[in-house]
Amino acid sequence: MKTNALCPISDKKINERVARLNGFFVLLLVSSFIVFPNLFVVGFMIIDFYLRANDLAKYSPVALLSRNIFKLLPLAVHPINAGPKIFAARIGLVFSVSIFVTYLAGFETASLVIAGVLGLCSFLESVFGFCVACEIYPFVYKFLYQPKSEI
DSSP states (O other): OOOOOOOOOOOEEEEEEHHHHHEEEHHHHHHHHHHHOOOHHHHHHHHHHHHHHHGGGOOOOOHHHHHHHHHSSSOOOOOSSSSHHHHHHHHHHHHHHHHHHHTTTTHHHHHHHHHHHHHHHHHHHIIOOOOOHHHHHHHHHHHHOOOOOOO
């Protein structure tokens, strides 16, 4: 069994530039929540991340917007493995649900901190192409898939 995976691998490819646009739009959504806290924005992010996390990006409003904007830009397609971005969407889903639950429970400061972390990750993806999820994946992989030692 593999124990030193660097990032999840998929047989699908996506356009890295569209993924970076997705990050930019998530950054805008998170920023709008931080400035004007509204659970509808977070609910929208939950649905969108759910779609992208379950390989249904063709139905994701953010991904649709990103793909259509990309078509208008004079940029070449830069295909990359979809696995890391699907994993990142799963992390985004966890963060979005956490924001929703903490805000609903009355922990507004906690929800804003979680939103700030999600916003930072989105910023790093959109501006620098740095995938934070790829950096934490080896730890998640070891925690969930490391063979159990026998006593």
